[in-house]
Amino acid sequence: MAVKSIISRPVYGTLSPQPGKHHLFIADAEGALAIAEMARRAPPGFFDDAEIVFIPGPDGKHVAALEALKPEQFHQAPSFASLLPRLRQTLANAHMGLRLYLAGTEGLIGQAMQVALEAGIDHTSMQTEHRGSLARRMQCVHCKGITENVTTQPATCAHCGLLLLVRDHYSRRIAAFQGVCINAEDRSEVPPMEEIFR
Amino acid sequence: MSTGTTKLDVVVSDVVPVNDLVTRFHFRRRDGELLPTFSGGAHVVVEMRDGERTRLNPYSLMGSPLDTREYTISVRRDDVGRGGSLFMHRNVKPGMEMVVSYPVNLFSLDLRAKKHLMLAGGIGITPFMAQTAQLAAEGGNFELHYTCRTASLGTYADVLRERYDRRVRLYHDDLDERIELDRLLSTQPLGTHLYVCGPAGMINWVRDRAASLGWPAETVHFEHFAAPQPGLPFDVTLAVSGKSIRVDEQQSLLEAIEAAGVDPPYLCRGGVCGQCETNVISCDGKFIHNDHWLSEEEHRSGKKIMPCVSRFEGRSLVLER
Numbered sequence: 001m002a003v004k005s006i007i008s009r010p011v012y013g014t015l016s017p018q019p020g021k022h023h024l025f026i027a028d029a030e031g032a033l034a035i036a037e038m039a040r041r042a043p044p045g046f047f048d049d050a051e052i053v054f055i056p057g058p059d060g061k062h063v064a065a066l067e068a069l070k071p072e073q074f075h076q077a078p079s080f081a082s083l084l085p086r087l088r089q090t091l092a093n094a095h096m097g098l099r100l101y102l103a104g105t106e107g108l109i110g111q112a113m114q115v116a117l118e119a120g121i122d123h124t125s126m127q128t129e130h131r132g133s134l135a136r137r138m139q140c141v142h143c144k145g146i147t148e149n150v151t152t153q154p155a156t157c158a159h160c161g162l163l164l165l166v167r168d169h170y171s172r173r174i175a176a177f178q179g180v181c182i183n184a185e186d187r188s189e190v191p192p193m194e195e196i197f198r
Numbered sequence: 199m200s201t202g203t204t205k206l207d208v209v210v211s212d213v214v215p216v217n218d219l220v221t222r223f224h225f226r227r228r229d230g231e232l233l234p235t236f237s238g239g240a241h242v243v244v245e246m247r248d249g250e251r252t253r254l255n256p257y258s259l260m261g262s263p264l265d266t267r268e269y270t271i272s273v274r275r276d277d278v279g280r281g282g283s284l285f286m287h288r289n290v291k292p293g294m295e296m297v298v299s300y301p302v303n304l305f306s307l308d309l310r311a312k313k314h315l316m317l318a319g320g321i322g323i324t325p326f327m328a329q330t331a332q333l334a335a336e337g338g339n340f341e342l343h344y345t346c347r348t349a350s351l352g353t354y355a356d357v358l359r360e361r362y363d364r365r366v367r368l369y370h371d372d373l374d375e376r377i378e379l380d381r382l383l384s385t386q387p388l389g390t391h392l393y394v395c396g397p398a399g400m401i402n403w404v405r406d407r408a409a410s411l412g413w414p415a416e417t418v419h420f421e422h423f424a425a426p427q428p429g430l431p432f433d434v435t436l437a438v439s440g441k442s443i444r445v446d447e448q449q450s451l452l453e454a455i456e457a458a459g460v461d462p463p464y465l466c467r468g469g470v471c472g473q474c475e476t477n478v479i480s481c482d483g484k485f486i487h488n489d490h491w492l493s494e495e496e497h498r499s500g501k502k503i504m505p506c507v508s509r510f511e512g513r514s515l516v517l518e519r
Contacts, residue, residue, distance in 0.1 A: 020412025021384060094388040097412035120312040120389015125414035 009168040012109065012130040017042040021097030023050040024090065025071075026112045028080075029057030030132040031104025036065050038101075038129075047071045051090070053083055055108065057132070080111050087112070091119035101127040107137045107148065110175035123172060134197045138166055139176040146176055151197045154182045163190065166197070205245075206233065210294045211268060220321065220353045221287055222260075225269045225298060233266045238329030239305035239393075239421070242269060243467055245297040246285045253453075255282040256423050256468050258324040258395075259301055260354075262331035269298065272353065274321040280428055280448050304471050305395065305421035307332065312389030314340040317377070317404055319396020323353055325421060326395065330362060343377055345369040345396070379404065383411045394420045423468030424488045426450035429509045435516045436460060437479050451505035455519060462505070462519055469507035476503050476517050483512010 015038040017023075023046070025035055032054060039047065051073040052066050067074055077083035091098075100116055102109045109128050117123060135149040138157075145159025154163050157179060164179030171178070183189045212224035227233055236259055246253040257271035273286045290296070305325055307314060314333060316326050323344055333340045342365060346352035349370055358366045369375040383392070392413060394404045401420045408418050428448050435442050436455065445454040452474055455462055465471040469489030478501050487497045489504035496502050503510070503517070 018412065019410055022412075091388060095384060096386040096388060096390050096417070097384055098388060099412055120310070120387075122310075122414065122416045125416055 005168045008170045010106070010110070010128075010170055010172075012128045014038075015101050015103055015127050015129045017046055018099040018127065020099035021049065022094070023047075023099050023101065024094075025050060025052040025054075025101045025103070026083075026087070026108070027052070027066075027102070028055040028104035028108040028132070029059075029062070031102075031108065031129070032062035032066050034103035034129040034131050035101070036062075036069070039069050051075070053077060053087065055080060055083065055104075080108060084115065087115055088119075091116065091121075094119070099127070100125075101129075103129045104131055105133045105135065106130060107135065107175075110137060110170075110172070113172060114175040117172060136166060136197050137176040138164065138179040139171070139174055140164055140179045142181060146174075147179070150177075150179075151195050152193045153196045154191060154193060155179060204300055205297050206242075206300060208233075208269070208296055208298055210290055210292050210296060213290060213292055216272060216353055217351055219351060220272050220274050222270055222272045223286065223290060225271075225296065226267065228295065233269055234300055235266055236263055236269075236301035236328075237303050237306055238263055238332035239307060239325045240301040240303035240328070241305075241325075241423075241466065242271070242301050243299040243465075244271070244286075246282060246289075248281070248285050248289070253280070253282045253285065254464075254467050255425075256466050258305075258328070258421075260324040260327035262335070263328055264331065264335055269301075272321065272324050274353075276425070279425055280450075282425075302465055302471075304466060305393070305419060307338075307393070308391045308417075308419070309338075311391035311417075312339065313387055313391070314338065315382075315386055315390050315392050316340060316342040317392070317394040317396070317400075318342065318344045319394075319400040320346060320351075321353065322394075322396030322400075322422075323355075323358075324395075326393070327354060327358075329393070330358070334362065340365060342366045343369065343382065345371065345377060345400070348372045379407050380411065383408055383413065391417045391419065394418075395422070398422055398424075421470065422490060423466065423470060424490065424507045425468070426453075426507045427486075427488060427509070429486060430511055432483075432510050432512070432515065434510070435514070436519045437516050438519055445509070450507065451503070451509060455505060460519060464506060467506045469504050472504075474504060474506050476505055476519055477501065478503055479516040479518050481510070481512065481515045483510055483515065485510055 047069045050071040052071045053075045102112050135151050138147045138150045140157040143160035147158040162181045165182040167178045169178040207228045208225040209228050211226045214222040241256045241258045243254050243256050261270040275287050276283045439460045441458050443458045463473045465473040472491045486509040488507040
């Protein structure tokens with residue numbers, strides 16, 4: 001579970017069926033379980049107007065469970081980058097009445113939310129549920145490079161190599177947590193690295 | 199005391215009859231300076247000194263926010279109301295000195311929207327006059343659907359058609375023209391925000407259909423100033439200031455509190471903004487809630503009242519004021 005700290009640190013809810021004309025689900029790995037659990041609370045015929053876009057985890061599980069919901073459309077993608085053009089196209093052609101549901105890792109929720117914000121959906125209007133890894137997308141404030149799947153504190157920037165304190169300070173605009181150099185005064189001071197974002 | 203607003207000393211620079219029911223009033227500053235900046239959807243509270251009595255009514259600013267040499271409001275005459283609009287129509291003449299509040303906006307545009315869909319009913323057109331002027335100047339994307347009783351009572355319909363052409367769609371009740379609301383709401387591009395101003399029934403209808411059709415609450419904006427309704431006189435005890443007051447038939451509870459020399463906070467005086475929310479210490483009787491601020495649950499609880507528009511019928515009422 002994502003723990004509440006400072007106000008910019010996102011908190012997630014539990015997916016619940018919303019009134020709407022069309023329902024778009026984007027999920028990765030164990031996010032599928034959040035959709036399957038919500039389906040039990042959904043009115044009959046809810047998935048007749050639904051589209052599910054799913055990025056399976058390395059174990060490839062949960063595809064059958066989502067297909068069993070019989071959504072109007074089901075689409076699998078190997079990565080978020082690979083589904084991005086399709087997602088942008090869907091949102092560009094969408095009308096008011098489309099509802100968005102995001103479930104899975106923080107990285108997936110954050111990146112899908114970033115695209116939806118650009119399309120004009122308010123972040124408070126989206127349903128989100130966190131499942132699976134707490135690994136973070138991090139932006140280095142020094143070189144601006146993004147490092148994916150950060151699990152340690154501190155973490156090394158994959159671009160400039162600085163040792164960064166991974167803060168709870170989060171940007172919806174760039175869908176990343178902020179990383180700030182942890183030993184700027186004395187680079188020889190190297191605090192121990194612990195794996196805390198599992 | 200109006201929260202966060204200072205007063206503006208103005209002079210009535212023009213009074214223009216618009217149609218059988220509506221008259222437009224222009225105000226300029228007495229010192230000749232520019233008036234404070236406002237944004238589309240803002241209102242001012244106009245002080246009306248009518249003999250012994252002072253009325254304070256909110257009116258939407260309808261001029262372009264780009265021109266602050268004057269403020270303009272349009273007032274629809276209400277022959278059965280408490281007399282504020284009749285005072286404006288009968289007593290206010292060019293050259294008269296008046297006092298208005300600083301502008302306050304409780305119905306502002308969300309400028310993150312990709313498109314603004316506006317629905318006006320009757321005199322509810324006034325905030326949209328300012329909002330469309332603001333958006334047109336910025337190249338904003340908007341569409342206005344305006345329902346009026348008849349063409350001759352379609353206040354500013356001609357002006358709007360001339361300014362914005364096909365971006366304005368008119369519906370006349372007497373010709374049985376109706377907004378196809380479900381179709382309209384279902385064909386708007388993602389990122390559209392909805393704005394509705396008009397009679398309470400229209401606002402409720404639009405909000406209800408929008409919610410059913412999947413419009414998130416954050417995208418639906420509405421404004422309805424409830425005019426304080428006249429009613430039976432009632433007595434109130436103000437516990438904090440230790441006063442007992444009587445609210446007359448034609449007076450609002452807020453006005454009666456002010457007349458007793460107690461100065462509660464207020465902003466809109468129309469049951470919208472929440473500033474004058476007052477705790478009820480005890481009561482024996484029933485509340486007549488007319489505001490859009492308190493939740494239904496709060497209305498039922500009998501623990502809060504909005505004195506600007508709501509009344510009471512019964513044996514006793516004690517307020518924390």
